[in-house]
Amino acid sequence: MARYAVTLATPLPPAEAFEKVADLSRLTEWDPGVVSAAYQVGDSIAVGTIWKVIVKGFGGSPIKLHYEVTDLDPDVRMVAVADDKTLRSYDIISVEPDGDGARLTYDAELKMKGLFSPINMILPLIFDKIGDKAAQGLVGYLDGTIVDG
Secondary structure, eight states, X not given: OEEEEEEEXXXXXXXXXXXHHHOGGGGGGTOTXXXXXXXXXXSSSXXXXXXXXXXXXXGGOEEEEEEEEEEEETTTEEEEEEEOSSEEEEEEEEEXXXXXXXXXXXXXXXXXXXXXXXXXXXXXXXXXXXXXXXXXXXXXXXXOEEEEO
């Protein structure tokens, strides 16, 4: 299993920062590892909403994921899970007020399964590189600065 967490300070109001990041259909606006993302079930952030997300896989092959919102405290915290026969991704997005802006934390866990489970030994190294690129994308997207991660 691999984990990557980053916290950013942004001048955006908490609700706006949350909406921009929790709406996974907007992933391509800040995560360079995402090829495409779109609503599959639902059309807003709610428990049960599912996004189809295609990411750049190992060796450049695309990987199709279906992220489902499993827990939601609107404008504050969302848990989205992608779980299939090859991997499980558990992502938590949380926001709290910070002066005139907000602090947003993106905390992601990734575990390969089945035939791909041996990759878990080196997955932290790979996931750190992927996470660093996404974090830099978030910095620009939210006009923020990394404060932890």
